[in-house]
Amino acid sequence: MTAIDIAPASGRLGVLTPGMGAVATTFYAGVLAARAGFAQPIGSLTQLGHIRLGKRTDDNNPLIRDFAPLASLDQLAFGGWDPYSDDAYAAAMRAGVLRPEHLEAVGEELRSITPMPAVFSPKWVSRLDDTDNTLDGASHLAAVESLVENIAEFRTREQCDRLVMVWCGSTEAYHELTDVHSSLEAFEKGLAANDPNIAPSQLYAYAALTSGVPFANGAPNFTVDVPAIVELAQRESVPIAGKDFKTGQTLMKTIIAPGLKTRMLGIKGWYSTNILGNRDGEVLDDPENFRSKEVSKLGVLEQILQPELYPDLYEDLYHMVRINYYPPRGDDKEGWDNIDIFGWLGYPMQIKIDFLCKDSILAAPLVLDLTLLMDLAARAGKKGVQEWLSFYFKSPQTAPGLYAENDIFIQLTKLKNTLRHWMGEDMITHLGSEYYDD
Ligand SMILES: NC(=O)c1ccc[n+]([C@@H]2O[C@H](COP(=O)([O-])OP(=O)(O)OC[C@H]3O[C@@H](n4cnc5c(N)ncnc54)[C@H](O)[C@@H]3O)[C@@H](O)[C@H]2O)c1
Numbered sequence: 414m415t416a417i418d419i420a421p422a423s424g425r426l427g428v429l430t431p432g433m434g435a436v437a438t439t440f441y442a443g444v445l446a447a448r449a450g451f452a453q454p455i456g457s458l459t460q461l462g463h464i465r466l467g468k469r470t471d472d473n474n475p476l477i478r479d480f481a482p483l484a485s486l487d488q489l490a491f492g493g494w495d496p497y498s499d500d501a502y503a504a505a506m507r508a509g510v511l512r513p514e515h516l517e518a519v520g521e522e523l524r525s526i527t528p529m530p531a532v533f534s535p536k537w538v539s540r541l542d543d544t545d546n547t548l549d550g551a552s553h554l555a556a557v558e559s560l561v562e563n564i565a566e567f568r569t570r571e572q573c574d575r576l577v578m579v580w581c582g583s584t585e586a587y588h589e590l591t592d593v594h595s596s597l598e599a600f601e602k603g604l605a606a607n608d609p610n611i612a613p614s615q616l617y618a619y620a621a622l623t624s625g626v627p628f629a630n631g632a633p634n635f636t637v638d639v640p641a642i643v644e645l646a647q648r649e650s651v652p653i654a655g656k657d658f659k660t661g662q663t664l665m666k667t668i669i670a671p672g673l674k675t676r677m678l679g680i681k682g683w684y685s686t687n688i689l690g691n692r693d694g695e696v697l698d699d700p701e702n703f704r705s706k707e708v709s710k711l712g713v714l715e716q717i718l719q720p721e722l723y724p725d726l727y728e729d730l731y732h733m734v735r736i737n738y739y740p741p742r743g744d745d746k747e748g749w750d751n752i753d754i755f756g757w758l759g760y761p762m763q764i765k766i767d768f769l770c771k772d773s774i775l776a777a778p779l780v781l782d783l784t785l786l787m788d789l790a791a792r793a794g795k796k797g798v799q800e801w802l803s804f805y806f807k808s809p810q811t812a813p814g815l816y817a818e819n820d821i822f823i824q825l826t827k828l829k830n831t832l833r834h835w836m837g838e839d840m841i842t843h844l845g846s847e848y849y850d851d
Pocket of ligand 1: 431432433434435436437494495496497508531532533534538541580581582583584585613614631632633657658659660661691692693696772773775776
């Protein structure tokens with residue numbers, strides 16, 4: 414196989430995050446600590462993962478970052494927007510994910526990352542009070558113009574050769590898509606008419622794509638998964654991906670459900686409940702914002718289990734997801750799952766999971782990987798939806814009409830085979846018959 418043309422990862426790569434809260438600041442601090450050499454980027458496939466090339470007997474398993482031409486941590490520059498004017502150090506202290514001694518060690522660099530004024534509307538995120546860094550009352554067009562200027566200024570100031578934007582902002586309230594999202598033409602008319610159905614995150618996406626900047630969406634709101642923005646990504650030849658970082662309880666779900674299904678064990682009920690006390694939990698305490706999350710979380714099991722193919726095992730599955738805001742826990746989430754399964758002759762069994770996780774510790778490496786892989790996709794000339802990155806998302810974006818693959822092991826195979834394919838290596842089918850042929 415021949416490799417496709419991929420431009421080299423030379424120069425600086427800027428990461429822009431709308432949202433400089435717990436996830437974004439944990440990401441910045443972790444990368445800064447890793448490149449200063451006093452932390453390991455644990456949880457990052459691009460930094461720690463290996464990829465097998467050729468036959469098992471070839472013993473050829475390079476690190477992914479040595480195999481594919483990814484930007485290195487040293488090449489990254491950070492910027493972002495937030496409706497609060499705290500710099501990244503103050504925001505990280507407030508988020509309370511990393512201990513002060515870890516933040517202090519990279520304090521100078523964190524303090525230099527100050528938020529640009531956010532395109533923000535309390536209509537879309539109602540639980541944030543006393544914001545002091547927003548483009549108050551700007552029209553949609555003025556907001557886009559300001560974002561485009563911010564992007565250009567950041568690019569010049571930080572001397573970046575390329576940029577990637579990753580939405581790390583609060584989850585926006587759930588709104589059905591309307592006509593304004595149905596085509597780029599309708600969307601652009603809606604921008605001029607200040608259509609109230611256009612969400613702030615969609616304005617960031619519009620500004621990014623028209624500036625040639627790939628966009629990945631870490632939250633469950635509709636952002637790049639709307640026809641108008643997909644069309645824009647095609648027109649501008651820029652990659653997009655989404656949505657909703659796959660961490661915590663959904664990560665566990667997509668690890669366990671495929672396992673139960675491979676053994677043809679039935680599932681009657683899956684009850685998931687969480688407590689968390691960070692700002693994300695506070696925002697999700699609003700039913701409208703939780704609705705966005707619920708839609709994204711519920712679809713996962715349905716797709717993995719395929720009840721239409723396995724009605725005896727999964728047709729009657731009762732799936733419920735709850736998130737409860739409980740301030741004493743901060744970012745230390747606790748997620749309980751009760752899974753009612755059944756086996757041979759229908760005999761019932763139960764599985765209980767109690768996952769004491771740290772949400773942002775799980776999410777930060779995903780921001781890093783998405784940054785590096787979206788940049789790789791752009792340099793490889795890829796545009797539009799990057800389904801091969803579904804590994805990172807609760808609700809992977811696909812071509813219209815195509816069901817998403819949620820099984821994390823299939824997602825990983827897809828990601829690695831994409832890299833092998835782009836780099837001109839044979840894809841691995843796991844057939845393995847060559848080891849037994851005479
Ligand atoms: N941590 C995880 O494991 C995880 C998993 C999946 C998805 N997410 C999503 O990632 C996002 C970030 O999570 P977090 O824990 O950092 O939340 P957070 O509340 O700590 O940070 C979000 C930040 O976004 C800012 N913000 C809100 N609206 C904005 C706008 N229009 N423009 C710019 N900034 C805006 C807020 O002021 C806040 O500082 C949330 O949407 C969350 O649901 C997180």
